[in-house]
Amino acid sequence: MKTGTRVALLIDCDNVSSGAVESVLEELAKFGAVNVRHAHGDWSRREMSGWTERLHPNAIKPIQQFAYTTGKNATDASMIIDAMDLLYSSEVDAFALMTSDSDFTPLVMRILESGMPVYGFGERKTPLPFVNACSQFIYTESLQQQGEEKDEGAEPLKKRSRNELRGDTALVRLLRTAVEKTSDDDGWASLSRVGDYISNNSSFSPINYGYKKLSDLIKASELFEFRQDSKLVFIKDTRAR
Structure with missing residues (x-):
């Protein structure tokens, strides 16, 4: 914005x-x-x-x-x-x-x-x-x-576990579709483009799942591979191996 x-x-x-x-x-x-x-x-x-x-x-x-x-x-x-x-x-x-x-x-x-x-x-x-x-x-x-x-002594933010994230079929479909639609021929997609696709096509927020960042939620799901190229982060569906 x-x-x-x-x-x-x-x-x-x-x-x-x-x-x-x-x-x-x-x-x-x-x-x-x-x-x-x-x-x-x-x-x-x-x-x-x-x-x-x-x-x-x-x-x-x-x-x-x-x-x-x-x-x-x-x-x-x-x-x-x-x-x-x-x-x-x-x-x-x-x-x-x-x-x-x-x-x-x-x-x-x-x-x-x-x-x-x-x-x-x-x-x-x-x-x-x-x-x-x-x-x-x-x-x-x-x-x-x-x-x-943020308060001292407060319980940490409850994050959805790997299995809970994978068990949410709507979430899994959203993430995989976003990667598929924004990936290159080799299957790798820029994390920033994935985020843009999700924000343009849904009301999704990682906060609702206990995560502050989309990248943290995606890592927790263990559905995607991560690759760092300079300052850019790319992800790829593990099914595309």
Whole structure:
């Protein structure tokens, strides 16, 4: 992503815990500056107290939305309107949606049609249609676990084992397809090109498997050979031997 990228973070406070917001902001810093930070919800509700404590320290602007009718989610409508206003404002280059609600799937698809990436953050209960629609989706539980690892005395990040990685057929298919589509005639593929292919074709993130880097996950799977050529890293499917 280009230097100086402006990211808009929109938070659905009704459907995601406040505990991961700092970790989300740290993750988004890899993609650009989060110049828009809006938290949508009914701030008159007692349940919002956890979010209230995190607004000022993280420079997040609360957007008040009263629940006018029982059973209707006014917060969703408020957040969608906010996103569309920002989309046409030319003030942002990417979006981040922090929610576990699949109702935002059409919004993600609309933003993607405009050529902007959408980074999704939600709990493991998040329905797959929303997860798969995002440019990249990270489970907040994985981010929190990664953040806790930095604390002294905290348990190390739980990584999926070799057998667990190999047992995930969707993951294995994704990795092998990425290598196949980006490899030369000799079967070797640049790791950077493999990463680009994966990011362009899925919402995959190694963090969801307990790894900070794609290369670490691929090594742990033991499905590929590694070769270093100067500063470039190449991988090859072990089945191609």
